[in-house]
Amino acid sequence: MRVINDITAILTGMWTTWKHIFRRPVTIQYPEEKRIPAPRFRARIILTRDPDGGERCVACYLCSAACPVDCISMQSAEADDGRRYAEWFRINFSRCIFCGLCAEACPTMAIQMTPDFEICKRDIMDLVYEKEDLLVNHGGKDPDYNFYRHAGIGVTQPRGSAATEDPPVDVRGLMP
């Protein structure tokens, strides 16, 4: 019985080898030949802009909080019109594991992953990207989304006065 099992295993292995002899090879001669990754492939990160050209990033730090390897850092600032932005924004790609959690966490769709995976460098310091290396002149995967059209720059009406809003709760009136 054991001999039969051994012969079956050998024949199965040989059949697998023979099947692959006549298949087209899948090897790609990179970098002369390139395979285009799927649009959702997670590689080089960009910072995108609103349809009106404004920077989407509001320097809320959510991406850096979500990053499991702490490779995002920034400094927030506020423009004269009250709009927040990142004074500087840095990603250390030598630590990035391209997990995409930063893009998932971003409320303004500012930070996005792209399929551009060709960012290898010999000098590890060249993998530290500053804001000018990250900020692009388009909206990336969702070009029509404009965070400020939904959220506004500041609240101009008193809270609770909008059509679908309840008045705020007076927490001091909530007696135990």
Ligand code: SF4
């Ligand atoms: S892809 Fe992951 S590891 Fe890279 S910056 Fe975003 S959260 Fe951090």
Ligand code: SF4
């Ligand atoms: S990229 Fe997005 S999550 Fe990160 S600070 Fe800017 S707005 Fe916040």
